[in-house]
Amino acid sequence: MNDKHLSSQFDSDLNDVCSRLMEMGGLVEAQLQRSVSALEKYSLDIIEEVIRVEEKVDALEVEIDHELTAVIARRQPAARDLRLLLAISKITTNLERTGDEAHKIAKRVRSIMKRDGARNIPISDLRVASDLAVNLIQRALDAFVRLDVAAAIDVFKEDDLIDREFKGFTRKLITYMMEDPRTISSSLDLLSIAKAVERVGDHAKNIAEFIIYIVKGTDVRHSSLAHIESVVE
Amino acid sequence: MSFFLILRLSALLLWLGAGALIFCSVGESAFCVWFGASLGIVCWFLIDYRAIVATLRWLYRLQEDPQLAPPPLRGFWLELIVSFQRPLRQQIRRAKEAENNLKNLQAALQASPNGVIVLDEKNCIEWFNQTASRHLGLKPIRDIAQPIPHLLRSPEFSDYLNNRDFDKPLELQSPASTPARPLKLSIQVCAYASDRRLMLTEDITLQQQTEIMRRDFVANASHEIRTPLTVLIGFIETLQTLPQDESQQKYYLAMMERQAKRMQSLVSDLLTLSRLENSPPPDFQTWNSVRVLLDHCETDARVLSQTLTQNMDALPHKISFPADIPANAALAGSEKELFSLFTNLVFNAVRYTPPGGNIEISWTSPPKGGALFSVKDSGQGIPAEHIPRLTERFYRVDRSRSHETGGTGLGLSIVKHILIRHNATLSIESAPGHGACFTVQFPARHYRATSPDVDSAL
Numbered sequence: 235m236n237d238k239h240l241s242s243q244f245d246s247d248l249n250d251v252c253s254r255l256m257e258m259g260g261l262v263e264a265q266l267q268r269s270v271s272a273l274e275k276y277s278l279d280i281i282e283e284v285i286r287v288e289e290k291v292d293a294l295e296v297e298i299d300h301e302l303t304a305v306i307a308r309r310q311p312a313a314r315d316l317r318l319l320l321a322i323s324k325i326t327t328n329l330e331r332t333g334d335e336a337h338k339i340a341k342r343v344r345s346i347m348k349r350d351g352a353r354n355i356p357i358s359d360l361r362v363a364s365d366l367a368v369n370l371i372q373r374a375l376d377a378f379v380r381l382d383v384a385a386a387i388d389v390f391k392e393d394d395l396i397d398r399e400f401k402g403f404t405r406k407l408i409t410y411m412m413e414d415p416r417t418i419s420s421s422l423d424l425l426s427i428a429k430a431v432e433r434v435g436d437h438a439k440n441i442a443e444f445i446i447y448i449v450k451g452t453d454v455r456h457s458s459l460a461h462i463e464s465v466v467e
Numbered sequence: 468m469s470f471f472l473i474l475r476l477s478a479l480l481l482w483l484g485a486g487a488l489i490f491c492s493v494g495e496s497a498f499c500v501w502f503g504a505s506l507g508i509v510c511w512f513l514i515d516y517r518a519i520v521a522t523l524r525w526l527y528r529l530q531e532d533p534q535l536a537p538p539p540l541r542g543f544w545l546e547l548i549v550s551f552q553r554p555l556r557q558q559i560r561r562a563k564e565a566e567n568n569l570k571n572l573q574a575a576l577q578a579s580p581n582g583v584i585v586l587d588e589k590n591c592i593e594w595f596n597q598t599a600s601r602h603l604g605l606k607p608i609r610d611i612a613q614p615i616p617h618l619l620r621s622p623e624f625s626d627y628l629n630n631r632d633f634d635k636p637l638e639l640q641s642p643a644s645t646p647a648r649p650l651k652l653s654i655q656v657c658a659y660a661s662d663r664r665l666m667l668t669e670d671i672t673l674q675q676q677t678e679i680m681r682r683d684f685v686a687n688a689s690h691e692i693r694t695p696l697t698v699l700i701g702f703i704e705t706l707q708t709l710p711q712d713e714s715q716q717k718y719y720l721a722m723m724e725r726q727a728k729r730m731q732s733l734v735s736d737l738l739t740l741s742r743l744e745n746s747p748p749p750d751f752q753t754w755n756s757v758r759v760l761l762d763h764c765e766t767d768a769r770v771l772s773q774t775l776t777q778n779m780d781a782l783p784h785k786i787s788f789p790a791d792i793p794a795n796a797a798l799a800g801s802e803k804e805l806f807s808l809f810t811n812l813v814f815n816a817v818r819y820t821p822p823g824g825n826i827e828i829s830w831t832s833p834p835k836g837g838a839l840f841s842v843k844d845s846g847q848g849i850p851a852e853h854i855p856r857l858t859e860r861f862y863r864v865d866r867s868r869s870h871e872t873g874g875t876g877l878g879l880s881i882v883k884h885i886l887i888r889h890n891a892t893l894s895i896e897s898a899p900g901h902g903a904c905f906t907v908q909f910p911a912r913h914y915r916a917t918s919p920d921v922d923s924a925l
Contacts, residue, residue: 253616260620365646372642379617380609 284340321444363399370438386442396435482511582668604643687861749801781822836911
């Protein structure tokens with residue numbers, strides 16, 4: 235984003251939109267981190283905080299979309315600038331959904347706390363995956379800021395790790411539920427938390443795809459890792 | 468300037484005249500004279516052109532090598548060269564100096580233990596040092612000109628930056644922090660030169676851990692003191708409210724005495740620790756016989772073993788002390804502290820070894836010099852994760868069994884302080900189920916196995 239345009243106003247418009255997006259990214263990251271620590275510490279205060287921030291993220295999404303429309307209408311961008319603006323619009327959607335997942339995790343943790351269950355189910359396995367997901371979103375946004383294709387591909391590769399963790403955790407939950415039917419309701423809550431974590435990984439992957447789209451100009455959605463790597467080469 | 472005008476004009480006229488004169492002698496026609504004069508001018512121009520080229524070339528090269536000798540020219544050209552040379556050389560020197568200063572300044576900032584980031588008016592990164600890149604996960608060169616809020620996206624940080632209230636530093640979890648290696652930063656932004664900013668980052672992970680340790684210590688100490696007090700108050704209330712016969716009274720009083728003594732030993736251990744921390748280093752001119760120290764230690768250890776096992780109606784421990792200590796072996800330092808060091812380690816072994824177990828104390832002097840004191844027991848052993856924290860105050864491996872043996876939880880902290888004061892080191896080898904071996908290594912300069920010549924001369 236450092237290439238200069240003839241119109242410096244255009245540059246500053248693009249920069250403003252990017253800053254807004256990063257502000258939103260920061261909020262979502264913090265939201266996600268909080269909901270993961272809520273899961274760890276079973277703290278109601280943290281959950282309230284996550285739910286409170288949700289509104290702010292939603293408002294930012296609308297604001298960014300509005301700004302994007304204004305920039306496109308005024309500047310009629312082409313090539314990379316257009317790709318950048320389109321990608322920002324998509325990334326905003328992904329970030330908003332990530333925020334929703336964080337919100338979901340927080341709410342599920344609250345319902346587990348109300349039931350005072352899940353104490354006998356090891357949530358430490360879930361922690362590995364959720365820490366990975368937080369880290370992945372952070373790295374995807376870092377890669378976007380730097381337009382770093384190599385880092386984007388790393389995000390891609392690591393999402394598989396989360397998927398594997400998710401499958402393993404599901405199997406484990408099934409054994410717990412079979413052993414003791416009283417754990418079923420808590421297990422179901424944990425299952426949706428695990429699912430949310432897995433979705434966060436997918437959103438990080440989507441963001442990584444848009445980075446490749448901005449830099450290389452190729453749409454790599456729904457394509458295999460080998461294909462993406464060949465595009466980047 | 469008019470001097471040069473005259474000089475150059477006369478040179479021109481001279482060439483012109485010379486050309487005309489020479490061709491005059493060839494043929495006396497007007498054409499010859501004109502031809503000669505123009506040839507003279509051309510020659511003059513060519514010579515001048517050579518001077519121009521030489522001067523220009525010299526000027527170009529001067530940028531690279533300020534010491535370059537000027538071309539051998541005279542008159543007007545020499546004057547021109549001299550007038551250029553001086554200011555040009557000065558300018559080059561100043562530029563070099565400024566560059567050097569900048570380099571030194573950057574090197575100084577690079578060497579700073581804190582992270583330093585220079586931001587411009589739009590909060591874009593202009594420069595940062597290696598520490599900053601480690602603290603914040605910045606990529607050298609690549610992240611220059613990147614707005615800092617894009618890379619440090621935490622809402623707390625953007626609030627801090629936007630509020631422009633930089634009085635207090637901001638404490639923040641670093642983006643480079645991982646669950647395995649947490650990194651907590653203190654970030655301070657300073658505004659300067661109208662609207663530019665300097666950002667300093669400091670690693671406060673350790674400070675925070677120390678703070679947690681201190682909090683744990685206070686909580687543990689209050690707990691350790693409160694427990695015997697609660698028991699004591701309970702007994703006092705019983706004695707006050709319920710009628711007792713004499714034997715019951717005696718029983719209660721004995722229990723009270725035990726609790727009071729426990730508190731006493733706790734307080735005296737705490738006092739010992741604070742004395743060890745605050746007193747000057749021990750006098751290394753005093754030499755203490757190892758034999759005497761260990762003899763006293765042996766007596767006390769056997770008494771302790773007997774009292775502990777008598778209560779349980781069990782066999783006392785098999786304690787073996789070394790018999791082959793050289794008669795003149797001596798350690799430099801404080802006798803009281805060294806004695807406390809030995810007894811603490813031996814008493815711990817007695818306390819944590821089941822009745823009838825083996826405790827083996829050895830004293831060796833390795834060929835490298837110094838001395839090794841080790842206490843090996845056949846107790847239940849210590850899991851590896853507890854070993855690094857054993858010398859923390861009130862640290863207990865197994866909280867449930869800490870009180871039955873009468874320790875205060877401060878013994879190994881006292882040992883650690885005495886070791887530090889005597890420049891000695893402690894190593895602990897243990898595995899669950901295989902007993903533990905505590906080894907103290909004394910440095911060569913504080914240990915002697917033979918009496919010095921002065922003593923033998925006396």
